[in-house]
Amino acid sequence: MHSFFFRLLARDFRAGHLSLLGLAIVLSVLAMSTVLSLADRFERSLKARAASILAADALLVSDHPIQRNTVQDAQDRGFAVMQTAVFPGMVSVGDQTVLASIKAVSNSYPLRGKLLLDSLATYQVQAKPSQLKRGTVWLEQSLFDRLQAHVGDRLKLGDAEFQIGGIIKEEPDRVAAFINFAPRLLMHQDDLESSGLIQEGSRITWRLGLAHTDSRQLKQWLARTEVALEKGQRIEAQDAGRPEIQLTMQRARSFLGLIASIIAIVACAAIALAARHYARTHLKQYALMRVIGASRGYLLAMLMLQFLTIGMLAGGLGAA
Secondary structure (H helix, E strand, O other), rough: HHHHHHHHHHHHHHHOHHHHHHHHHHHHHHHHHHHHHHHHHHHHHHHHHHHHHHOOOOOEEEEOOOHHHHHHHHOOOEEEEEEEEEEEEEEEEOOOOEEEEEEEOOOOOOOOOOOOOEEEOOEEEEEOOOOOOOOOEOOEEEEHHHHHOOOOOOEEEOOEEEEEEEEEOOHHHHHHHOOOOOOEEEEEEHHHHHHHOOOOOOOOOOEEEEOOHHHHHHHHHHHHHOOOEEEEEEEEOOOOOHHHHHHHHHHHHHHHHHHHHHHHHHHHHHHHHHHHHHHHHHEEEEEEHHHOOOOHHHHHHHHHHHHHHHHHHHHHHHHH
16 A cells, blocks of 8 residues: 555656646745734734843832842842832923923833933933932933923932933833823932921822743742732732733733634635546546545545545644
């Protein structure tokens, strides 16, 4: 049987009878592989963008200062951590006073995405921890305009004065606070205490950001922290606590799944038509073999073996 099968297969290849079926399988596998690869890359890109919107992989948001042991526990488990505090406050330069959205950040901010600052000496420099030094604040362009300020001016904030370092060009998690329309002022977290801005009853949103290369570690931390949340605390992550992010990712997955389904249906139809054409061209041949004594099982095995061989060869070529 084997020698006859290989002779029959070689003859069909030389005659071109298997070319249409092979081409259909190659193109179908190639199309499916391409779509799945693009879907995977798109989803990874979307997740990276979602992380940059949070400036971290996940956030613990609180209306009161986050306990030190919570931060230490995350660090002990291998997480990169950052801390921010956001609150409204009055800032003044000379006679100009404006309500601003003040954000105090730690040296590690941001964990995801990019913070771009412009000192007007170097354009769009990515912020390093050394740039966000104590005694210096950075303003959005609109805050510059309202205060009629310039780089190097002294700005009064709370009980302290700060030097204006430059303009905030890009802030990764600014989108996450879209309900806050006040212009942004960025300062170092270590300046909070000396400025006297933290008072009892102050409306401050505290955030602990975390990032980890192992998604399983992140999921375990989220699950463990969610059951131990204090009053006034919540979790924000790519797939938890941010409805707009969840909705966007869900729609993207649905769209990519629809494309993959359409490609699969078209591929199956193409292979079915090619197989039907092959069967019709060999109908007389198999009828003759049946007349001279070949059993139905033998012919079915031959046909299935041919389809399996061409499928493996063409499928491997399409996936390569």
